[in-house]
Amino acid sequence: xxVREYIEANASGFFTALKDWLAIPSISGDPARRGDVRxxxxxxxxxxxxxxxxxxxxxxTGTQDAPGLPAVFAEWPAADPDAPTVVVYGHHDVQPVExxxxxxxxxxxxxxxxxxxxxxxxxxxxxxxxxxxxxLKANLAASGATAPPVTIKMLxxxxxxxxxxxxxxLLRDRRDRLACDAIVISDTTMWAADVPxxxxxxxxxxxxxxxxxxxxxxxHSGSFGGAVPNPLHAMASLLAGLHDEQNRVTLxxxxxxxxxxxxxERELFARLPxxxxxxxxxAGGSRAAFGEEGFTTLERVWARPTAEVNGMWGGHTGPGGKxxxxxxxxAKVSFRLVAGQDPRAxxxxxxxxxxxxTPPGVEARVRFPSTGVRPCFSPIDSVGVRAARRAMERAxxxxxxxxxxxxxxxxxxxxxxxxxxxxxxxxxxxxDQIHAPNEKVEKPLLLKGAExxxxxxxxxxxGQESS
Amino acid sequence: xxVREYIEANASGFFTALKDWLAIPSISGDPARRGDVRxxxxxxxxxxxxxxxxxxxxxxTGTQDAPGLPAVFAEWPAADPDAPTVVVYGHHDVQPVExxxxxxxxxxxxxxxxxxxxxxxxxxxxxxxxxxxxxLKANLAASGATAPPVTIKMLxxxxxxxxxxxxxxLLRDRRDRLACDAIVISDTTMWAADVPxxxxxxxxxxxxxxxxxxxxxxxHSGSFGGAVPNPLHAMASLLAGLHDEQNRVTLxxxxxxxxxxxxxERELFARLPxxxxxxxxxAGGSRAAFGEEGFTTLERVWARPTAEVNGMWGGHTGPGGKxxxxxxxxAKVSFRLVAGQDPRAxxxxxxxxxxxxTPPGVEARVRFPSTGVRPCFSPIDSVGVRAARRAMERAxxxxxxxxxxxxxxxxxxxxxxxxxxxxxxxxxxxxDQIHAPNEKVEKPLLLKGAExxxxxxxxxxxGQESS
Numbered sequence: 001x002x003v004r005e006y007i008e009a010n011a012s013g014f015f016t017a018l019k020d021w022l023a024i025p026s027i028s029g030d031p032a033r034r035g036d037v038r039x040x041x042x043x044x045x046x047x048x049x050x051x052x053x054x055x056x057x058x059x060x061t062g063t064q065d066a067p068g069l070p071a072v073f074a075e076w077p078a079a080d081p082d083a084p085t086v087v088v089y090g091h092h093d094v095q096p097v098e099x100x101x102x103x104x105x106x107x108x109x110x111x112x113x114x115x116x117x118x119x120x121x122x123x124x125x126x127x128x129x130x131x132x133x134x135x136l137k138a139n140l141a142a143s144g145a146t147a148p149p150v151t152i153k154m155l156x157x158x159x160x161x162x163x164x165x166x167x168x169x170l171l172r173d174r175r176d177r178l179a180c181d182a183i184v185i186s187d188t189t190m191w192a193a194d195v196p197x198x199x200x201x202x203x204x205x206x207x208x209x210x211x212x213x214x215x216x217x218x219x220h221s222g223s224f225g226g227a228v229p230n231p232l233h234a235m236a237s238l239l240a241g242l243h244d245e246q247n248r249v250t251l252x253x254x255x256x257x258x259x260x261x262x263x264x265e266r267e268l269f270a271r272l273p274x275x276x277x278x279x280x281x282x283a284g285g286s287r288a289a290f291g292e293e294g295f296t297t298l299e300r301v302w303a304r305p306t307a308e309v310n311g312m313w314g315g316h317t318g319p320g321g322k323x324x325x326x327x328x329x330x331a332k333v334s335f336r337l338v339a340g341q342d343p344r345a346x347x348x349x350x351x352x353x354x355x356x357x358t359p360p361g362v363e364a365r366v367r368f369p370s371t372g373v374r375p376c377f378s379p380i381d382s383v384g385v386r387a388a389r390r391a392m393e394r395a396x397x398x399x400x401x402x403x404x405x406x407x408x409x410x411x412x413x414x415x416x417x418x419x420x421x422x423x424x425x426x427x428x429x430x431x432d433q434i435h436a437p438n439e440k441v442e443k444p445l446l447l448k449g450a451e452x453x454x455x456x457x458x459x460x461x462x463g464q465e466s467s
Numbered sequence: 468x469x470v471r472e473y474i475e476a477n478a479s480g481f482f483t484a485l486k487d488w489l490a491i492p493s494i495s496g497d498p499a500r501r502g503d504v505r506x507x508x509x510x511x512x513x514x515x516x517x518x519x520x521x522x523x524x525x526x527x528t529g530t531q532d533a534p535g536l537p538a539v540f541a542e543w544p545a546a547d548p549d550a551p552t553v554v555v556y557g558h559h560d561v562q563p564v565e566x567x568x569x570x571x572x573x574x575x576x577x578x579x580x581x582x583x584x585x586x587x588x589x590x591x592x593x594x595x596x597x598x599x600x601x602x603l604k605a606n607l608a609a610s611g612a613t614a615p616p617v618t619i620k621m622l623x624x625x626x627x628x629x630x631x632x633x634x635x636x637l638l639r640d641r642r643d644r645l646a647c648d649a650i651v652i653s654d655t656t657m658w659a660a661d662v663p664x665x666x667x668x669x670x671x672x673x674x675x676x677x678x679x680x681x682x683x684x685x686x687h688s689g690s691f692g693g694a695v696p697n698p699l700h701a702m703a704s705l706l707a708g709l710h711d712e713q714n715r716v717t718l719x720x721x722x723x724x725x726x727x728x729x730x731x732e733r734e735l736f737a738r739l740p741x742x743x744x745x746x747x748x749x750a751g752g753s754r755a756a757f758g759e760e761g762f763t764t765l766e767r768v769w770a771r772p773t774a775e776v777n778g779m780w781g782g783h784t785g786p787g788g789k790x791x792x793x794x795x796x797x798a799k800v801s802f803r804l805v806a807g808q809d810p811r812a813x814x815x816x817x818x819x820x821x822x823x824x825t826p827p828g829v830e831a832r833v834r835f836p837s838t839g840v841r842p843c844f845s846p847i848d849s850v851g852v853r854a855a856r857r858a859m860e861r862a863x864x865x866x867x868x869x870x871x872x873x874x875x876x877x878x879x880x881x882x883x884x885x886x887x888x889x890x891x892x893x894x895x896x897x898x899d900q901i902h903a904p905n906e907k908v909e910k911p912l913l914l915k916g917a918e919x920x921x922x923x924x925x926x927x928x929x930g931q932e933s934s
Contacts, residue, residue: 221777
């Protein structure tokens, strides 16, 4: 029985089990769901044992006083003690589901509808973690071996959708157990169902909250308007000044050290069949592309740093008019970062920018809810990326191109702390509605993911030998 | 019994009745309070009858399909048919009370605390309407007459805090009934408790709501950030661009036709004992004066037009982070206008400004909740202003100076439609916290107001004779 036959024979049971897991509402951002995140970890633990992993553990995170949410670790050593070791990373927690009334089915009552499974976590990230179990069993069924050709260590965390606050510490604490030659990430997307691709980088992220305080009370704009500073005016100017006329971010030193795109990468990106009108349709029917001058839309999203105002508020926001000079204004701002940028340096630059642009009579407070997420980047000619490309090409039977991911994850910490290169292999699609109502995954792509995962371990073993 | 003795003897009952009226939450801006606004009108109707007005009516506003809120009209003819006629204008509706948790007492459970009455409407405007009833009775008690020396027509509207949408039509419909020689306005403030003054003008007002619409759904800022327009960025730029570096409003033609201050008026303003540090303290502890270059703080507030952002909101405003490109942004903006400016022209200029400054891919909608309020202005050497100055000087026993009011009211419509000059006579203070939590009025000043009102009718009759 070859890999593909094994996968086809076991597809139905695979989907049934996945739906079982998706029914657990493991929302890490909701304190009321802590028990569900734990149930999700226990479910996965049981399933990885059933898959055949000789060692499966639940790893607690955080401290006794401030406990985090559990990760799952599993290890299956190769028969050959000299075979390479690979860590497979994913996460078992999911995004919140609001606005609930826009879901056409219950988010935690997953259903199969035609070629799809619909439910929170179907694509991000339970479905993509799960194809590795089917892929590994297919690899073993095809080879007849009782152990994989490389040592496989699965690490599936439970706080990714909450910014992985305890993950770096977990990696540091468990560095010896996680020693590896490469890290396989299955938490991204590929270009399209019929254009398979590999991701080679993700943007970093840092978030800030800024509040501007003026008078201690809202003032009558008739009695005081035009003669005291208005915090909303100050906030508008502050936010408007974050971009220049070329739509470049104006923070001092923001672009220092940015790893620029090479001509080869720009050419490879340009080979992708990108339909901007269709992309705008997926962007909530956005009416026009818009961004940093001198770059294409794909380059802007994948390889350029940005500043984005995520929310702002202040003054009278209810019905009717209220002619006031409001006492305060607030905004939430986030920055997407690319290779060569450091979240802490960007935080410092933003604090300095706010300080410099706050007018007399207004007091600014800036808060950074976390230290941020570092960007990551994998050269396309590395051993691991080459092995993954061959595995994907065997599974899909066609040429595999390269992309990057505009989103952010804890991947940079993995690479830095475990000191190993990253390899992104995934079958999610941009239209999977992750982080939105009606999240779904394409069943045929999950099976292709399992098939690529099955080939990957042989390609890895071969690649390491030849390198 | 002279005027002062009568007022002292009846002060306690006057305050008790006022508190009764203040307990009615006549918030015209809140659709749920329509019944309370009507109750307030009925309360005043009953009280004006009790005062002795031979004719008191409730005047409905709006249309049958779109009813407005009721005004109260009362008329007491002079004994002498050749005596002048004066309309006394005020309003019985009040501002909203949010933020409720900053009130130290319940806004509609008025209390006397030392020299103060605390409650919504105590100063703006129920207290100031009400002193006329005590003043008129004192005038009659002192003269022993059964009718006032001038014909008095009280007109107390119920939609002032909502921009008086139906008031001009009411004035046009009732122009014959409201025929008069002068219009007395009691809805402003004087310089200070120990520096009585008369107001000679009010700024106009026009309000706008603008919303900017981008994608049809909030977008993941990782997948789309930096490549589609962000409505919050567009809003920040739009609002930031409303002022130039001299803090002048940038709308095209905004300053065309503005009646500039004369050197004499600037000199008179400068004679007022203005303590900017103390003023900033009343401005909610504002830390610095700030406004149009080339003008003093008093000039900015009283005689210069402004643009003020009253509220703005969009995107994620709750706790925690949400890295989105939000679908829309909103703002409420208001403009204070001075003599020579037309609200409609400013609305047109603002709509054109928004149109011109909305980037491609963002759709703007601008709404003007009303046609606005026109500015008004009374020369200091007019007959009415001179009579009012004498009445105030008799009540306070000291020189009375001149100010203007930065706020807005339907006074310009009164002057234009009734074709009569305006006279502002009032005893409110800037620190009365009108439009803010903990609104209050000074009881001794209300009694001085009643006294000045009592003298005013004699001064008016005398002034008209000599003119």
